Amino acid sequence: MSAGRNPTGIGKLFARVVETPLGLISTTIIGLYVLIAIFAPLVAPYDPDATALGQRLAAPSAEHWFGTDSLGRDILSRTVFGARVSLLIGLLTVIITAVFGTVVGALGGYFRGVFDSVTGRFTELLLAFPYLIFAIGMMAFLGPGFANLVMALSLKGWVEFYRLARGQTLDQAAMEYVEASQALGQRRFRTLFREIVPNILPPVVVLATLRVGYFMVLEASLSFLGVGIPPSIPAWGSMIADGRGVLFIAWWVSTIPGVALLILVLSINLLGERLQEIYDPKGKSRQRFNRWKRRRAAAAAPAAAGAGDAATAAGKAQ
Amino acid sequence: MRLSKLFERVVSAIPVAIGVAVLAFMFLRFLPGDPVEIMLGDTAVTQQQIDTLRSQLHLDKPLLEQLWLFFVSLFQGDLGTSFLRNQPVLKLIAEALPATIELTMATIFVAILIALPVGIISAVRAGSWLDRTVLSGALVGVSMPAFWFGLLLILLFSVELKLLPTSGRLTATLAVDSVTGFMLIDTLLARDLRAFGTALKHLILPAVTLGVVFAAVLARVVRASMIEAMNKEYVTTARSKGLREFTVVVKHALRNALIPALTVTGLQFGELLGGNMIVETIFAWPGLGRLVVNSIFARDYVVVQAAVMLYAFTYVAANLVVDALYTLLNPRISL
Numbered sequence: 168m169s170a171g172r173n174p175t176g177i178g179k180l181f182a183r184v185v186e187t188p189l190g191l192i193s194t195t196i197i198g199l200y201v202l203i204a205i206f207a208p209l210v211a212p213y214d215p216d217a218t219a220l221g222q223r224l225a226a227p228s229a230e231h232w233f234g235t236d237s238l239g240r241d242i243l244s245r246t247v248f249g250a251r252v253s254l255l256i257g258l259l260t261v262i263i264t265a266v267f268g269t270v271v272g273a274l275g276g277y278f279r280g281v282f283d284s285v286t287g288r289f290t291e292l293l294l295a296f297p298y299l300i301f302a303i304g305m306m307a308f309l310g311p312g313f314a315n316l317v318m319a320l321s322l323k324g325w326v327e328f329y330r331l332a333r334g335q336t337l338d339q340a341a342m343e344y345v346e347a348s349q350a351l352g353q354r355r356f357r358t359l360f361r362e363i364v365p366n367i368l369p370p371v372v373v374l375a376t377l378r379v380g381y382f383m384v385l386e387a388s389l390s391f392l393g394v395g396i397p398p399s400i401p402a403w404g405s406m407i408a409d410g411r412g413v414l415f416i417a418w419w420v421s422t423i424p425g426v427a428l429l430i431l432v433l434s435i436n437l438l439g440e441r442l443q444e445i446y447d448p449k450g451k452s453r454q455r456f457n458r459w460k461r462r463r464a465a466a467a468a469p470a471a472a473g474a475g476d477a478a479t480a481a482g483k484a485q
Numbered sequence: 486m487r488l489s490k491l492f493e494r495v496v497s498a499i500p501v502a503i504g505v506a507v508l509a510f511m512f513l514r515f516l517p518g519d520p521v522e523i524m525l526g527d528t529a530v531t532q533q534q535i536d537t538l539r540s541q542l543h544l545d546k547p548l549l550e551q552l553w554l555f556f557v558s559l560f561q562g563d564l565g566t567s568f569l570r571n572q573p574v575l576k577l578i579a580e581a582l583p584a585t586i587e588l589t590m591a592t593i594f595v596a597i598l599i600a601l602p603v604g605i606i607s608a609v610r611a612g613s614w615l616d617r618t619v620l621s622g623a624l625v626g627v628s629m630p631a632f633w634f635g636l637l638l639i640l641l642f643s644v645e646l647k648l649l650p651t652s653g654r655l656t657a658t659l660a661v662d663s664v665t666g667f668m669l670i671d672t673l674l675a676r677d678l679r680a681f682g683t684a685l686k687h688l689i690l691p692a693v694t695l696g697v698v699f700a701a702v703l704a705r706v707v708r709a710s711m712i713e714a715m716n717k718e719y720v721t722t723a724r725s726k727g728l729r730e731f732t733v734v735v736k737h738a739l740r741n742a743l744i745p746a747l748t749v750t751g752l753q754f755g756e757l758l759g760g761n762m763i764v765e766t767i768f769a770w771p772g773l774g775r776l777v778v779n780s781i782f783a784r785d786y787v788v789v790q791a792a793v794m795l796y797a798f799t800y801v802a803a804n805l806v807v808d809a810l811y812t813l814l815n816p817r818i819s820l
Contacts, residue, residue: 292504296797299759304793307781308515384630388763391632392778407633411767414636415644422640425633433628440624 183445184438193437200431204250211244215401224417234419236409242419245401246427252402253428256316256386257379257435263321265375268328273367275329276336277359283333290326298323302385306394316395320382331374335367369446376439380432387428403428491809498801505801509794510555513542513786520544524568524784538568542787564791569783574791577776583666584654585772589761591688593750595696596703603700604707604746609734611712619704626701631760635694635767642690652769655684691768695760699753706749710742717741744814751807755800 185191203210212232219239227234233242275283293301305319339345340363348358389395390404398405403424410421513520521539542565543551558565564574607619642649650656654668661675669688672681714720715738723737724730762774769775773792780788 288500288504291501292508295501295505295801296508296793297755297759297800299756300762300793300796303759303762303777303781304509304512304789305515307777307789308512308786310517380628384628387630388632388759391630392763392766392781394781404630407630407636411636414639418640418644421633421636425630425636428633429625429629432630433625436624436628 180445184441187441189437190441193434193441196430196434197438200250200434201254203247204254207248207251211241211247213241213244215240215244215248217241224413224420226417227419233423234417236406236420237413237417242406242423245406246403246424248401249403249406249424249427250431252313252390252396252400253383253386253431256313256320256396257383259317260320260324260382261375261379263317264324264378265328265371267321268325269332269364269367269371271325272329272332272334273336273359273364276333277340277355277363286329290329293323293326296323299385299388302389303392303394306389311394311397313396313400316386316389319389320385324378324382327374327378328371331370332367335370336363339363339366373439373443373446376442377436380435380439383428383432383435491812494808495805498805501801502798505797506556506559506794507552509790509797510552512790512793516786520786524786526784541566541568565787567780567785567788569780569785569788574788577788578773578792578795580666581771581773581776584668584770585761585765585774587667587669588688588691588765588770588772589757591692592695592699592757592761595692596699599697599700600703600707604704605711605734605739607704607708608711608715608742611708616708619708623701623705626698627705629698629701631695631698632763632767634698635690635764638690638694639767649690650683650687651690654687654771655680659683691764691770694767695757695764698760699757702753702756703746703750707742707746710745711738714738714742744811747807747810747814751804754803754807758796758800 181194185194217240219235222231222235222239224237225231225235225239231241231243233246235241236245271286275286296304301323302319305322306315309315309319336359345358345362348362349355353362386395387402387404387407390402391408393405393408395404396402406424407421410417410419410424413420516523520542521535521544525535525538539545543554546554562575564578566572567574567577570577603619607616610616639651643651655661655672659677659680661671661677661680664671664674668684669681672678672684715734717738719741720733720738723733728737761772762777764770765772765774766778773795777789777792780786780792
């Protein structure tokens with residue numbers, strides 16, 4: 168029961184997520200996309216790069232479900248392979264930025280001092296650039312490419328995680344359990360990474376989930392402009408760009424990859440909101456607290472202890 | 486007192502601005518290889534041209550001296566010379582700027598026009614099917630790539646319905662003298678109503694593309710802050726005075742709810758600038774974003790460098806303005 172309220176294990180968290188219809192739908196869709204991306208060569212009916220000039224701009228049919236592009240390439244197959252790029256960029260960038268940002272933010276928030284001021288100033292500088300413009304600027308100079316794209320997105324993307332982690336760490340550091348840990352003579356690094364960081368993870372996970380979708384849209388935007396993924400790799404953004412020139416005669420070329428991207432990003436954002444619902448508790452923390460108070464008043468010893476733990480854990484999670 | 490706080494805030498933006506300039510300066514050094522060779526590409530050039538460009542960019546001097554010279558010319562209002570167009574970058578930017586400002590203002594107008602009523606109604610009827618529809622719509626809007634939405638709008642309004650034009654600011658045959666650079670104003674100054682109408686038509690699709698995406702973000706904020714405001718005691722007081730519900734919502738709750746909405750608008754201004762870049766590319770809108778994208782492909786990096794820097798300056802300034810407005814609107818908050 169207490170575990171259900173503030174789940175810690177991945178399995179328990181998953182069970183909580185799929186409790187609601189939207190949670191179930193979004194995780195199913197994301198899972199499907201991941202499977203399709205992994206098994207793309209098996210799923211795609213054609214070679215994504217195979218050109219068939221006799222089949223140029225063929226409308227959707229039984230043979231080509233989503234039609235073909237101006238080189239006669241099968242849109243369905245290219246869309247299937249495009250999922251790889253989007254998912255890889257989204258996940259890779261989020262992992263890099265979330266880990267780096269959280270560590271730097273937690274260190275800064277806990278130890279303060281020179282390190283904190285220097286990183287703080289530096290993030291202010293990065294925040295002065297609108298994200299897309301920063302990424303476009305970086306990519307203009309670095310040149311298109313997968314690694315360059317991850318680098319350009321990560322260089323600025325960690326700032327959000329830094330700010331979140333730093334703020335959360337500042338809050339946590341003032342709490343009694345941290346004091347207790349220090350009073351017990353725990354080394355400060357250990358206190359930070361064993362006691363504080365686990366408690367600031369829930370909001371970090373929520374932010375990370377929401378950022379995956381954001382990074383995917385950014386990647387697509389950059390590829391659309393021609394400064395992201397090189398045109399030789401099928402990616403949704405560049406596919407949409409390909410269709411721009413033939414918009415008046417072949418609507419499907421641009422539309423299909425856009426729908427694929429929209430559904431994926433929407434599902435990820437829904438998942439993010441679901442996680443937020445579980446972890447955060449605007450409104451719900453009050454209910455939980457009231458319930459806990461009621462239970463404690465009822466003085467049923469074991470139940471009160473369990474619920475009490477859940478409430479403090481939830482309190483820490485904020 | 487408050488004025489001095491504001492002054493402090495302005496002063497604190499100076500080191501950020503300097504840092505932005507340094508970072509922009511560094512951009513050219515991120516190029517894999519010799520900037521001059523990359524910029525000139527495979528065009529047949531003489532050694533003299535190479536040397537001229539190199540000394541123009543001060544690349545023949547030590548790095549620190551380059552940085553110093555970069556700042557000196559920056560303060561003289563010299564952003565460098567576009568080697569492609571052989572014109573001062575400042576002039577190119579100044580020519581492109583009105584188009585971008587016009588589009589940005591139209592976008593914000595569209596966003597507010599949608600987000601304000603939708604957010605308010607959604608908050609007043611919180612929990613209803615109407616509210617849920619608005620929330621789902623907003624989530625779709627937030628998840629949607631703006632450039633793709635723009636193409637969908639073109640498909641619908643230009644390809645199918647043939648109602649609106651898809652590129653540029655004005656049909657060439659209707660060209661009017663450029664006085665302010667703002668097409669809507671210039672056409673009115675020329676007393677050419679037909680041109681004005683056409684200019685307006687050209688503006689609709691790009692403004693709606695980004696305006697709708699932006700409205701999705703804004704509507705969520707308006708809704709959330711309206712719900713909070715509606716639960717405040719002053720709203721209960723206003724109700725108990727027997728005021729009409731409309732007056733309570735608009736005069737009492739909305740006024741207070743606007744402050745958080747304003748903050749978010751400021752924070753989202755950067756997204757707006759970035760989105761503009763993409764929308765300008767789709768609709769061939771001759772603004773700053775299109776200038777940047779075209780310059781990237783022409784390897785005219787001096788223009789890219791200057792424009793990215795200018796975007797960052799604008800963003801910093803916009804946040805300053807929002808902070809200032811924030812204190813003006815709510816005297817209890819000091820910066």
